[in-house]
Amino acid sequence: MPFEQLFLIYGLGFGVLAYPVFAFWANRQIINKSEPEIIRRIWLAPLIFIPIYGTPWIVYGLFNLVIGNTSGVGMLFLWISFVPYILVVGYCVSTITFFINKLISPKTTEL
Numbered sequence: 001m002p003f004e005q006l007f008l009i010y011g012l013g014f015g016v017l018a019y020p021v022f023a024f025w026a027n028r029q030i031i032n033k034s035e036p037e038i039i040r041r042i043w044l045a046p047l048i049f050i051p052i053y054g055t056p057w058i059v060y061g062l063f064n065l066v067i068g069n070t071s072g073v074g075m076l077f078l079w080i081s082f083v084p085y086i087l088v089v090g091y092c093v094s095t096i097t098f099f100i101n102k103l104i105s106p107k108t109t110e111l
């Protein structure tokens with residue numbers, strides 16, 4: 001499989017480029033935060049992830065346009081079709097994270 005296909009499928013489609021950036025940023029953001037603030041960030045995480053996921057798509061699309069490949073126009077907007085999946089999976093993961101946190105410290109975690 002050519003590198004460009006691997007990049008498109010894994011790097012952009014599956015978010016392999018975006019997830020480590022988001023995880024690093026999220027971990028840096030929760031340092032020295034209270035537990036209620038961390039819980040609030042758990043519920044906001046899927047929404048915050050959307051622009052981080054879309055950025056590599058936009059950069060790749062612009063790069064393709066600059067080099068003269070008209071498929072770049074589609075790449076600029078194709079990532080938007082993944083937003084519903086990001087939200088569904090993101091809130092499933094947030095719910096699991098919340099309940100794991102609740103099991104770890106049941107006295108302090110509230111909805």
